[in-house]
Amino acid sequence: xxxxxxxxxxxxxxxxxxxxxxPAIRNLPVAVCGSVENRHGIVxxxxxxxxxxxxxxxxxxxxxxxxxxxLLVVPPHYDRxxxxxxxxxxxxxTYSQRVEPFGMDEAWIDISFPGRSISDGYEIANQIxxxxxxxxxxxxxxxxxxxxxxAKLGSDMKKPDAVTVISRENxxxxxxxxxxxxxxxxxxxxxxxxxxxxxxxxxxxxxxxxLFIRNKLGKCGTILKDYALGNDYSQVENTEHETIIKSIGxxxxxxxxxxxxxDIRITSFxxxxxxxxxxxxxxxxxxxxxxxxxxxxxxxxxRQGQLKDYTNxxxxxxxxxxxxxxxxxxxNKPIRSFGVRVSDLTSSKGPIQISxxxxxxxxxxxxxxxxxxxTIRKRYGPYAIQRAALMQTRQFxxxxxxxxxxxxxxxxxxxxxx
Amino acid sequence: MTEDKRIKEYVNVTxxxxxxxxxxPVSIEWENGKVYTVDRILDVRxxxxxxxxxxxxxYLCKIMGTQTYIFxxxxxxxVERKAQxxxxx
Numbered sequence: 001x002x003x004x005x006x007x008x009x010x011x012x013x014x015x016x017x018x019x020x021x022x023p024a025i026r027n028l029p030v031a032v033c034g035s036v037e038n039r040h041g042i043v044x045x046x047x048x049x050x051x052x053x054x055x056x057x058x059x060x061x062x063x064x065x066x067x068x069x070x071l072l073v074v075p076p077h078y079d080r081x082x083x084x085x086x087x088x089x090x091x092x093x094t095y096s097q098r099v100e101p102f103g104m105d106e107a108w109i110d111i112s113f114p115g116r117s118i119s120d121g122y123e124i125a126n127q128i129x130x131x132x133x134x135x136x137x138x139x140x141x142x143x144x145x146x147x148x149x150x151a152k153l154g155s156d157m158k159k160p161d162a163v164t165v166i167s168r169e170n171x172x173x174x175x176x177x178x179x180x181x182x183x184x185x186x187x188x189x190x191x192x193x194x195x196x197x198x199x200x201x202x203x204x205x206x207x208x209x210x211l212f213i214r215n216k217l218g219k220c221g222t223i224l225k226d227y228a229l230g231n232d233y234s235q236v237e238n239t240e241h242e243t244i245i246k247s248i249g250x251x252x253x254x255x256x257x258x259x260x261x262x263d264i265r266i267t268s269f270x271x272x273x274x275x276x277x278x279x280x281x282x283x284x285x286x287x288x289x290x291x292x293x294x295x296x297x298x299x300x301x302x303r304q305g306q307l308k309d310y311t312n313x314x315x316x317x318x319x320x321x322x323x324x325x326x327x328x329x330x331x332n333k334p335i336r337s338f339g340v341r342v343s344d345l346t347s348s349k350g351p352i353q354i355s356x357x358x359x360x361x362x363x364x365x366x367x368x369x370x371x372x373x374x375t376i377r378k379r380y381g382p383y384a385i386q387r388a389a390l391m392q393t394r395q396f397x398x399x400x401x402x403x404x405x406x407x408x409x410x411x412x413x414x415x416x417x418x
Numbered sequence: 419m420t421e422d423k424r425i426k427e428y429v430n431v432t433x434x435x436x437x438x439x440x441x442x443p444v445s446i447e448w449e450n451g452k453v454y455t456v457d458r459i460l461d462v463r464x465x466x467x468x469x470x471x472x473x474x475x476x477y478l479c480k481i482m483g484t485q486t487y488i489f490x491x492x493x494x495x496x497v498e499r500k501a502q503x504x505x506x507x
Contacts (some may be wrong), residue, residue: 021471023424083492087473137466137473 004121005236006109007143007151008128010088011160013105014045016138017084018074029053029068032076033061040253044076048160058298081105084136091131095124098236106155108148110236118144118167125163133161147232149184150175156182171230176203183227188299190224193217202228245282249290250274251339257296258335261326268321269314269387271340276314277374279342283349285312286342289320295333303328310346313366317342423501426470431488431495443477443488446497454481456488465489470498 010016014032019025029050034040041061053068065071085104092099098110111124125142132140139161143154146168153175154164166174180202181191193216199205205213206228213221226232250271258264279285287310294300303324307316321340329335354360376385430447445455458480465476467489474491489496 020466020468020473023469023471084473133466135464135466135473137468 001112001114002118003110003112003146004116004118005145005148005151006111006121006125006128007145007148007155008088008092008107008109008125008132008140009142009155009159010084010105010132011139011141012045012047012051013084013138014076014081015047015050017080018077019047020137021077021080022074025072025074028070028072029055030072030074031055031061031064033064033073035075036061038253038255084138087136088132088140091128091135095128098238100236100238106152108151108236118146118165122163122165129161129163145171147230148234148236149227149232150230152184153178153182168230172203175228175230176201176206178202180205180228183224185220185227186224190217190220245284245345247290247341247343247345248275248278248282248284248286249292249339249341250278251292251337251341253337258338259331261322261331264325264329264335264338265318265322266389267338268318268325268340269389271338272318272321273314273387275340275342276312276317276370279312279345280348280371280374283347284345285310285348286345287311288342288344289317289324290341290343291321291324291328292337292339292341293325293329293335294337296336297333298336300337301328304343306344309363310348310352312348313363313370315366422469424467424469424498425501426467426472426496427499428494428496429488441490443479443495446481446488446495456481457483460485467496467498470496472496 015030018032019030026047027049029052030047031043031050032045033043043055043057043059043061043064045057046055046064050064050068050071055064055067055071061073081104085101088105089099089101089107092107092109096109096111100108100110102108109128111121121144125144129140129142132138141155141159141161142163143151143157143166144163145151145154145166150166150171154166157164157174164174178201180186180194180199181188183202183205186194194200194205197208197212197216199208205225208225210222210225213225217224252267252271254267256263258267287307288304289307290302290304292300292302305320305324307320311317317340373385427449429449432444432447434442434444436442442459443456445453447453456479459477460480461476461478463476464474466473467476467487470489472489472491474489477488477490479486479488487498489498
């Protein structure tokens with residue numbers, strides 16, 4: 001049975017929702033932007049008229065205003081986006097049980113069924129498109145294909161409010177001429193390497209020598225080449241209903257760039273405390289600590305390292321994060337945003353192997369201490385008890401569970417946590 | 419364009435809950451206190467209100483001989499009110 005997979009992408013999601021709620025602004029260029037005061041003043045999403053004048057996501061507000069003087073800047077309403085994301089998923093859910101969300105506004109839907117052909121897939125995709133438009137008042141573009149990768153490419157091809165079919169018959173004409181950077185998981189670094197070997201399009205990658213790619217890019221290279229050939233057999237995971245948490249993380253864009261190790265240290269403590277508290281809330285502990293850094297040119301990287309034991313102690317997470325920064329950051333550029341994430345999770349209730357070479361008692365005491373701190377904060381507020389190191393640094397942002405912080409962490413985790 | 423401009427207006431609604439959990443709006447209270455009885459419900463479906471800006475369960479109702487949409491969005495009811503009414507008050 002041939003797989004039929006849809007990838008649905010809600011068009012300029014944040015901006016569409018804002019325009020729905022405010023009919024007066026619908027035909028003007030609109031950009032949804034973070035707050036300038038908190039230095040989140042970049043374009044998060046833009047509507048079609050703003051797209052026409054060349055406004056790009058990630059630009060600063062002043063840059064965008066140079067392109068369109070009449071640009072309307074509206075603040076984001078995350079609660080609305082969450083609601084619309086869920087409503088859309090509910091609609092997808094009426095067509096298939098296998099719906100895999102990819103962020104808030106994208107999802108794969110596996111509608112394979114014995115006897116169903118890709119042209120039936122096209123019909124269903126059109127139905128979904130119509131329903132989203134009628135019931136939610138926003139538009140969706142859908143890619144229909146025989147694997148997840150091509151479906152995602154398809155949803156990007158025709159926008160907004162459109163359906164694109166990439167079948168076994170036409171994928172060579174439709175997919176292969178595309179820039180290789182369009183392929184999922186080909187980032188800036190990989191694209192640069194491929195360019196150096198004169199691999200510019202997805203077709204070039206598909207026809208490149210398998211051994212050469214493997215030698216140069218390793219296992220990932222083979223996978224990417226398979227993607228280009230349409231040999232992607234990964235399943236649409238039904239992550240909607242089983243909410244297994246794979247990682248918990250927080251990231252922040254502080255009001256000031258982080259320039260010194262001291263800044264990083266303080267931010268690590270703030271983030272790790274929030275991460276550790278949420279690990280405890282979910283009854284989890286983790287072993288792998290990941291950091292995420294993005295510099296002032298918005299170029300980012302991630303590094304990870306293992307702890308000796310599973311932990312939900314903020315101090316241990318913070319120290320690991322700091323040592324990862326020390327090993328990987330060379331102070332060449334100020335850091336714009338910084339995140340800490342813990343993965344490789346296990347239940348905090350299970351038995352643990354204690355070591356005779358370590359003072360385990362001390363760890364238990366620290367753990368108890370952190371639980372006590374949680375209780376104090378719950379009763380008397382987040383600032384009732386704090387690390388001395390954080391006393392003068394409220395500017396690093398309140399990371400209590402407001403929706404904005406939650407959103408950032410969802411995107412940081414591509415929707416894995418929560 | 420101008421004659422069909424609508425404003426989202428939240429209203430008080432008296433609702434009858436049926437045994438199966440579904441809701442039927444019985445009457446709407448306008449802001450001047452006047453109560454309009456819903457004579458008939460012609461259609462119920464999920465829909466967006468592009469005119470007023472919102473989305474939810476849309477009830478197509480017959481009130482005093484005219485057809486009107488009433489929307490139930492999350493936990494509130496709204497109607498698409500004609501924009502020129504603003505000057506009337």
